[in-house]
Amino acid sequence: SQQGEEDPQALSIQEGENATMNCSYKTSINNLQWYRQNSGRGLVHLILIRSNEREKHSGRLRVTLDTSKKSSSLLITASRAADTASYFCATDMEYGNKLVFGAGTILRVKS
Amino acid sequence: DVKVTQSSRYLVKRTGEKVFLECVQDMDHENMFWYRQDPGLGLRLIYFSYDVKMKEKGDIPEGYSVSREKKERFSLILESASTNQTSMYLCASSLSMTYEAFFGQGTRLTVV
Numbered sequence: 452s453q454q455g456e457e458d459p460q461a462l463s464i465q466e467g468e469n470a471t472m473n474c475s476y477k478t479s480i481n482n483l484q485w486y487r488q489n490s491g492r493g494l495v496h497l498i499l500i501r502s503n504e505r506e507k508h509s510g511r512l513r514v515t516l517d518t519s520k521k522s523s524s525l526l527i528t529a530s531r532a533a534d535t536a537s538y539f540c541a542t543d544m545e546y547g548n549k550l551v552f553g554a555g556t557i558l559r560v561k562s
Numbered sequence: 563d564v565k566v567t568q569s570s571r572y573l574v575k576r577t578g579e580k581v582f583l584e585c586v587q588d589m590d591h592e593n594m595f596w597y598r599q600d601p602g603l604g605l606r607l608i609y610f611s612y613d614v615k616m617k618e619k620g621d622i623p624e625g626y627s628v629s630r631e632k633k634e635r636f637s638l639i640l641e642s643a644s645t646n647q648t649s650m651y652l653c654a655s656s657l658s659m660t661y662e663a664f665f666g667q668g669t670r671l672t673v674v
Binding site: 457481482484486491492493494495496499501539541543549550551552553554555 | 566593595597602603604605606607610618620621650652654656659660661662663664665666667668670
């Protein structure tokens with residue numbers, strides 16, 4: 452079964468707007484990661500946040516983690532058409548070596 | 563530049579064939595993974611390996627096996643391909659669970 456579940460499944464916004472995607476997971480984790488996938492390609496790592504961190508920034512990306520609610524959010528500010536992609540969260544189990552992905556959010560940024 | 567290379571980008575195989583998907587990484591990573599990706603289902607873990615000759619089942623191992631004889635190479639084997647194994651297959655590697663995973667470009671397998 453999948454550990455992470457993204458919400459919404461799909462998101463369509465105008466260029467310049469902010470995009471927020473959420474991820475919920477079921478078991479305790481060591482860290483949570485976000486990845487991007489352009490159509491038909493492999494995944495590219497965006498950001499990793501550890502279980503003892505609450506917020507992390509990387510350029511236009513802001514990630515938050517709430518371990519009490521077992522949830523994370525990815526905010527992309529001032530979106531661009533090039534941000535159009537699928538976004539996945541991935542978690543490792545607190546015990547074990549598995550890296551488990553959610554079903555993803557499809558983001559479309561209209562220019 | 564770090565690299566994970568999958569042997570084929572597109573593959574068409576017949577039902578019942580034995581299929582080998584190869585993945586090679588050049589980063590001396592301990593962990594390697596095989597996922598399949600289907601629309602609406604995201605990435606599902608088939609098998610992973612945390613060391614040479616070590617492997618563990620993921621969430622959907624049925625119909626698949628793996629081989630890791632050398633640290634840099636992780637092979638996924640479809641023992642007898644079936645049409646429900648038509649999918650995108652993604653290989654990844656990571657130094658450890660506390661580091662990012664690097665993905666190959668994916669193999670789109672069609673079983674006819």
